[in-house]
Amino acid sequence: MNTNDAFLEDAATLLGPRGFTRDAELLEPWLTDWRGRFTGKALGLASPSSTDEVAAFVKLCARYAVPIVPQGGNSGMSGGATPDASGEAVLLSLRRMDAVREMDADAMQVTCEAGFILQNLHELAEKHRLRFPLTLGGKGSATIGGLISTNAGGTQVLRHGTMRAQVLGLEAVMADGSVLDTLTPLKKDNRGFDLKQLLIGSEGTLGIVTAATLRLLPEIGGRRVVWAGLPSLQHARKLLLHCETQAGDALEGFEAVPAHSLAAVLDHMPDARAPLDGEHAWHALIELVAATGATDALQELTETLLGEALEADLLEDAVIAANETQSEAFWLLRDSIAPAERAIGPAMQHDISVPVAKMADFVEAISPEVEQQFPGTKAVAFGHLGDGNVHFHVLAPAGATRGEWERSEGKTISAYVHDKVTEWGGSISAEHGIGQIKRDELGRLGDPTSLAVMRAVKQALDPKDLLNPGKLVPLADSHATP
Amino acid sequence: MNTNDAFLEDAATLLGPRGFTRDAELLEPWLTDWRGRFTGKALGLASPSSTDEVAAFVKLCARYAVPIVPQGGNSGMSGGATPDASGEAVLLSLRRMDAVREMDADAMQVTCEAGFILQNLHELAEKHRLRFPLTLGGKGSATIGGLISTNAGGTQVLRHGTMRAQVLGLEAVMADGSVLDTLTPLKKDNRGFDLKQLLIGSEGTLGIVTAATLRLLPEIGGRRVVWAGLPSLQHARKLLLHCETQAGDALEGFEAVPAHSLAAVLDHMPDARAPLDGEHAWHALIELVAATGATDALQELTETLLGEALEADLLEDAVIAANETQSEAFWLLRDSIAPAERAIGPAMQHDISVPVAKMADFVEAISPEVEQQFPGTKAVAFGHLGDGNVHFHVLAPAGATRGEWERSEGKTISAYVHDKVTEWGGSISAEHGIGQIKRDELGRLGDPTSLAVMRAVKQALDPKDLLNPGKLVPLADSHATP
Structure with missing residues (x-):
């Protein structure tokens, strides 16, 4: 029996028929990223049901030197969860680990497993009159583990921060199969390096996130969604500053949409309507929210804000969504830009x-x-x-x-x-991560000291390079290549 | 010439007379921590004036294998900036690097060097009608570099978070003398591991912070400081929840003070007066703030909040400070507990x-x-x-x-x-750090996986163990010692 066969036999024994498969049909959907840009092969698909099983499986992989590609909802933007073409790696799906371990509504905290789906988290929070302040297009498939591993962003980062800001504690299996447990949420903890922060955004290259404690917020009492027409993006910037100054924490989102994108969406969705009658070079989609008990003032705040903006020539025209249906319709226009542009x-x-x-x-x-x-x-x-x-x-x-x-x-x-x-001092990956799609570009353009430190940390925590190899961390000689 | 002499000569040449001294009188104040619990020796005191000088000096130390103890205001609580008794290490003071590199009031950001003193930052922000939302007793000596390296806390963490939450970017010299530069503040940046987070709170054991970009907030329009008398700490907990629910973001601070501590303060400061007449087992010091333009509602909010709390038996008595002088007096009682208790x-x-x-x-x-x-x-x-x-x-x-x-x-x-x-799932160091005072305890009680990861990261980034050796990172065999 060769090494691969021995590994496969041990994996099947360890995880059982529900936990390990080599069935090509079952594997197939998970070997291509959802955008269809990367396709790979895998030895098999492991779907452990507990942290203990993940830890035991990682130990097994370490023993046989089998690379592991962790995967959540397979809705990442950078091919970070797709194995390479060699077929040497095993896919490790966290989707079966979708339990809510503890919901503490008083403390406004939830501890859930890595495979828990974002939309289910939204619904769970809602039941407790709370909310989880991060959302994105793939919420129906994106998992908590994937969102943490990619430090996902979305449309509420302006006020609430990226996924990093929502994570109070986490549990992860390291490359040697040991379990790092920082699930207890402490508001202050200075016991050395904040390892949780190192794992967030590391795309499964330093450890496999198996569970997390997340913060929740009180539900909002109401929102006002505004669509504004502007002569330029500079006006949008000034309007943003105006909103930040006047609305403070009430400002929940601020998105900019050029005329081209709106036209693309209207072409793409025949039933959709432009919120404003006139032509505008740019549009801003603004969301203002208020806590329960402060909703009365929200309409007034929104109207005053827009009135002042109009007077100061920050915008050409604006409309406040009349109800929730219209609010959703405004957001749908924004969320449809990517597919509409792709259709062109x-x-x-x-x-x-x-x-x-x-x-x-x-x-x-x-x-x-x-x-x-x-x-x-x-x-x-x-x-x-x-x-x-x-x-x-x-x-x-x-x-x-x-x-x-x-x-x-x-x-x-x-x-x-x-x-x-x-x-311009910016980032080539703001919220989508590096994965495989930008790894070489990060190697080409990254700060050499940052790259050296990243490689040293990767080497220290995953010396055999078994955790999501080929992703995120640029090769050591990438600066030398032309 | 022996190695030490050669190092000392090179250091003197590199940094000049203002930048390097062996004068015992000049060294003496910096060899003992301010609490007087640790005293050490040092080869000399380096005081570079720029990041380039720090980098060159660290390279020199690496060449001669001379350990470095970085130091800011020497007001740490855990002996993290005091060298050991061997006299083999060199003290690296960041105090001369106290420039403000850029103050961007519009963006509400400041970039300053590691030696900039917290109180000066408060004053600078004030001049621009902004504020820096972190303060603590040692603000007159504590430096930005030290506050970052220890992830300092203080009395505003409840609303604004620890130092970690204030850092938008940082610059640090690594063990090999390379410079890690993440000073550009990007609200979203997913280019790999967030190395900034690893350095924050690492007490100079992974790199030497030389500058940082910090967030500032709009100045507050006003505050109300409340002193409340309570029958128990459980009541304080309930009162806190009440304040959080009713005041939301207006709640800036909530401190609990037992009768014993208040009595100790009143004994210690003959001129101080108890805010309330009666006897109470516990006291709560509460601060509520409002933005400019929302101060009118603040008095009403505070009165309503206290009225409801009294009605719900959450407190026995309470007083709102009548003016800023009284507000300061209330806070002085709180800030005097530690010295008063020490005097007993x-x-x-x-x-x-x-x-x-x-x-x-x-x-x-x-x-x-x-x-x-x-x-x-x-x-x-x-x-x-x-x-x-x-x-x-x-x-x-x-x-x-x-x-x-x-x-x-x-x-x-x-x-x-x-x-x-x-x-109880808590931390043995909430805000003071580990330094030398708690290193063995962290080794004894820390999660073995966390300790192993910390050691691996330390070894990877400082293989010669020259950056603040003996601090924070427990020895590998500490779990084995009785």
Whole structure:
């Protein structure tokens, strides 16, 4: 019996038929990322049902030197949960570990396992008149473990921070199968390095998150969703500052949408309607919220805020959603930009951030540069202006062939955009992570000291390079490659 | 010329007479921690004036294998900035690096060097009608670098978090003299491990913080400081919940003070007056704040809150400070507890946390146990109830000799308290850090996986063990020692 066969036999014995399979049909959906950009192979699919099983399985993998690719909902943006083509790795799905271990409504905390799905967390919190303040398009499949491993963002980061800010404690299985347990939520704890922080956002390369204690917030009493038309992105920036000053903590979200993106969405969704009648170069989607018991003042706050903004020429026109249905409709327009832009034709997408104050300048300076450098392309930026984070898409020239264009032109365009972002002191991955899609770019553009420290930490905690190898951490010689 | 002499000559050449000294008189104040519990020796005192000089000096130390003890204001609580008795290490003071590199009032951010003093930061922020939301007793000497390295807490953590929450970016010199630069503040950045988080709270054992970008907040428009008398600590817990529910973000601080501590302060400061006339077993010091433009409602909120609390029997009596002078006087009572308790006689002090909801139970359960276990002692807990963090002092029996009692009884008592805290899922260091004073206890009680990961990270980033050796990271065999 060769080593692989021995490993497979031990894995099957350890996890049982529900916990381990090699059935090609069962594996297939999990071997390609949801965007369809990466496809890999795997020795098998492990689906342990407890932390003990994960720990035992990781020990087994360590013994046989089998690489592990951890996976949650398989809805990541960077191919971080897709194995490579070698077929040497085993997929480790956390989806069966979806229990809520403790819901403490008084303390506004929940401890749940890694496979618990974001939407279910929203519903659980709601039942207790609480809320979990992070959401994103993939909420129906994204798992808590995946959200932690990628330090996910979304549309509420402006006020509530990324996933990092929601994690009070976590449990993870390390490369040797030992279990790191920091689930007890302490508001103050200075017992050495904050290892929890190291694991958050490490994309399964340092340890496998198996459970977490998360903070919850009181439910909101009400919200007002505003759609505003603006002459420029600079106006959006000024409107954002105005909202921050006047509304303070009531400002829950602020998204910027260019005319091109709105038109794309309206083409893509025949039933959708533009919130405003006139033409505007830019749009802002603003959400203001109030606690239960403070909702009366919210309508007035919103109206005053918009009135002042109109008077100060910060906007051209604005409408407050009349009810929840209309609020949802406004948000649906925003959430449909990515698929609508994709339907138009091929595009290179960049999830970038620069300091918030510089984002409008960046988009105005770089968009025409990109379009000049790559004739026929169109640069479209939209998204989380309040976080200094936009999705910067470069659309292919008309007639370009999907797949072919990305392969032939894509890398050059992305490298160009990433160079500019780096020159502006920004990040080439604001919220989507590095995974496999940006690993080489991180190696090319990352701060050499940061890269050296990352490699040293990876080597120290996973000396055999078995935890999600090939993801996130650039190779040591990447600076040397041309 | 022996190695030491060669190192000293190179250090003097590199840093010049202002940057390097061996003058015993100049060294002396920095060789003992401010509490006078640790005294060490040093080869010399390096005071570089720039990050480049720090980097060059660290490289020099690496070449000669000279250990480095970084030091800010020397006002730490755990001996983390005091060298050992061997005299082999060099003191590296960051105090000369006290420049403000950039003050961006619009973005509410400041970038300053490690030696910048907290009180100066408060004053700088004030000039721009902003504030820095972290303060503590040693603000006149504590430096930004020291506050980051110890992840300092204080009395505003309840609302604003520890130092970690204030750091948007940092610059640090690593053990090989390379410079890690994450000063650009990005609200979203998922380029791999968040190394900034690893350095915060690492007490100079992984790198030397040389500068940081910090967040600032809008100045407050006004505050109300309340002193309340309560029958028990359980009432304080309930009152805290009441304040959190009713006042939300307006609640800036919530401190608990037992009758014993207030009496000690009044004895210690003959001019001080008790805020309330009657006798109360416990007291709560509460601060509520409002933004400029919302101060009108603050008095009403405070009165309503207290009225409801009185009606619900959450307190026995309460007074709102009539003006700023009285507000300051109330806070001075709180801030004088530690020196007042020290004046009474020897005591073992423990900076501990448990989950917020459990703190009242913990103090009520453990105090009598300690007093019974160690006859003649008195357990006194006071402090940051809102953070689940109290300073748990065990006072020596009457007549005990200072110094002798701590040496003979102290360790046993502290071990007992730390055992209990650990059983309750708490931390033996909530905000003061580990330094040298708690390193062995962390080794004894720490989660073995956490300790192993900490050691691996330390070994990876400082393989020669030259950065603050002997501090924070427990020795590998500490679990084996009795």
